[in-house]
Amino acid sequence: xxxxxxxxxxxxxxxxxxxxxxxxxxxxxxEVLLAAxxxxxxxxxxxxxxxxxxxxxxxxxxxxxxxxxGDPVTTSYGPDEAVPPLPVELRPAAVAALDRVLGxxxxxxxxxxxxxxxxxxxxxxxxxxxxxxxxxxxEPGGPAVASRPE
Numbered sequence: 771x772x773x774x775x776x777x778x779x780x781x782x783x784x785x786x787x788x789x790x791x792x793x794x795x796x797x798x799x800x801e802v803l804l805a806a807x808x809x810x811x812x813x814x815x816x817x818x819x820x821x822x823x824x825x826x827x828x829x830x831x832x833x834x835x836x837x838x839x840g841d842p843v844t845t846s847y848g849p850d851e852a853v854p855p856l857p858v859e860l861r862p863a864a865v866a867a868l869d870r871v872l873g874x875x876x877x878x879x880x881x882x883x884x885x886x887x888x889x890x891x892x893x894x895x896x897x898x899x900x901x902x903x904x905x906x907x908x909e910p911g912g913p914a915v916a917s918r919p920e
Contacts, residue, residue: 779847784828823878
């Protein structure tokens with residue numbers, strides 16, 4: 771996996787994933803995000819591939835951007851198109867996926883731990899906190915995620 775920084779979109783798998791998000795029509799974008807979460811959570815106790823984990827982290831960042839306290843997605847590696855308001859039901863799925871990414875048998879976590887991934891892990895934990903927060907877990911979708919700057 772090519773990785774150039776610690777952000778949710780700063781790797782090849784996540785950058786490629788945003789293409790799938792852009793290709794999905796309006797309300798189908800939520801289905802693309804949910805599929806990324808399920809790829810991670812439905813692996814059971816199998817070793818979690820880093821590419822699946824990276825896509826789930828990127829998907830979680832898109833959901834978190836619409837939660838109170840979430841950071842907007844403004845990186846050039848994020849989706850080109852604005853993401854419409856997402857259903858709040860995606861938030862628990864995102865939390866479960868991030869728990870799996872940060873848990874045992876996660877290749878992505880192992881790779882980051884080999885190179886002192888303290889900041890990366892803290893960033894993923896912040897995403898999780900926003901998604902699981904009391905306001906973030908109960909309020910309807912917020913503003914659309916910003917598109918890439920030109």
